[in-house]
Structures are given as C-alpha cells and as structure tokens.
Amino acid sequence: MPSATPWGQLPILEVDGKQLTQSSSISRFLGRTFNLCGENAWESAKCDEYVDATNDLINEWVGFRFNETDEARKAERKAKFIAELMPNCLQKLESIKEKNDGDYLVGKKLTWADIDVADKLQTLEDDINPTVLEGYPNLQKFKNAVFSLPRIAAYVEKSGYTYKGLDNCLGKA
Numbered sequence: 001m002p003s004a005t006p007w008g009q010l011p012i013l014e015v016d017g018k019q020l021t022q023s024s025s026i027s028r029f030l031g032r033t034f035n036l037c038g039e040n041a042w043e044s045a046k047c048d049e050y051v052d053a054t055n056d057l058i059n060e061w062v063g064f065r066f067n068e069t070d071e072a073r074k075a076e077r078k079a080k081f082i083a084e085l086m087p088n089c090l091q092k093l094e095s096i097k098e099k100n101d102g103d104y105l106v107g108k109k110l111t112w113a114d115i116d117v118a119d120k121l122q123t124l125e126d127d128i129n130p131t132v133l134e135g136y137p138n139l140q141k142f143k144n145a146v147f148s149l150p151r152i153a154a155y156v157e158k159s160g161y162t163y164k165g166l167d168n169c170l171g172k173a
C-alpha cells in the first residue's frame with residue numbers, strides 16, 4: 001500500500017499546503033525562518049555539528065529502544081549506550097557548554113541547536129534515567145535555561161510532552 005507520507009515516516013511539517021519531512025530538516029528550516037541559526041555561517045555550521053553529533057547518539061537510542069527485535073541484542077546495545085556512548089557524548093557537550101559563555105551552546109543567542117539538544121537531553125532523562133545529567137552541571141543549567149524560556153515552558157505545560165508520553169500513546173508504558 002502506498003504510504004500516506006512522503007517517506008513513510010513522521011514527523012511532517014505542513015507549510016502553505018506543502019510537506020517537509022525529516023526532523024532535522026524541519027528544525028533547520030524553522031531555525032532559518034525564525035532567525036535562530038546564529039550570527040554567521042560559522043555559528044550556523046556549529047549548530048549543524050551539534051545537532052548531527054547528537055543525532056548519532058539518538059539514532060542508536062532509537063535503534064535499541066524501538067527497532068531492535070532480538071531481546072539479548074537489545075539489552076547488550078542498551079548497556080553499551082549507558083556505559084559508553086551516552087557518557088562520551090554528554091561529556092563532550094558538557095565541555096562545549098563550559099567553554100561557551102552564557103546560557104547557550106553557540107554564540108550568545110538562542111539557536112535551533114539549543115532547542116534540539118535540550119530536547120534530546122530531556123528524552124534521555126525521561127527514557128534512560130532521570131539522573132543521567134548528574135555530574136554534568138553545565139548541561140543541567142543549559143537544559144533548564146532552554147526549558148525555562150517562557151514560550152517553551154508554556155508549550156511543555158500545555159502539551160505534557162515527554163517521551164514517556166509517547167510510550168503512553170503507543171500503549172507501551
């Protein structure tokens with residue numbers, strides 16, 4: 001049966017009757033539209049770097065969490081994720097944040113990468129363990145700064161959005 005979506009997947013953003021898919025493409029488009037790509041081409045590229053690097057981590061999380069069907073392999077991949085892949089990535093982000101003054105990852109202003117990465121950190125807290133950011137004080141501060149932005153806080157409050165929420169939707173909680 002032909003898919004109802006362009007690539008057979010969600011999310012989809014619809015703008016003026018046109019469809020855009022792929023979460024990072026959607027986020028980057030919104031970043032450009034709302035001037036959240038940093039002050040210059042370099043800052044824009046650093047946004048891409050941080051989002052792509054954390055996509056690698058999250059793709060592995062999706063791999064064992066949702067796609068892996070062999071239970072032994074799932075447990076093995078999850079253990080490696082918790083012991084190695086996630087702490088390596090969090091440590092790198094911690095030092096990136098430590099070196100950048102202010103609240104955000106790139107430059108002095110909020111970028112789409114901040115929203116993307118803060119959301120991924122929230123996903124890890126929701127799905128792996130609420131304590132995953134312990135030992136990463138700069139990341140905790142960063143995530144809180146993003147989620148305290150009034151319009152983001154209002155959105156989270158209204159939607160009740162977390163990945164636990166997604167599991168509830170899928171009947172897996």
Ligand SMILES: N[C@@H](CCC(=O)N[C@@H](CS)C(=O)NCC(=O)O)C(=O)O
Pocket residue numbers: 008009010011021022023024
């Ligand atoms: N690379 C894609 C991955 C999207 C993806 O995996 N979407 C899942 C839901 S989160 C999906 O629609 N899967 C199809 C299905 O479950 O039938 C993106 O970042 O948007």
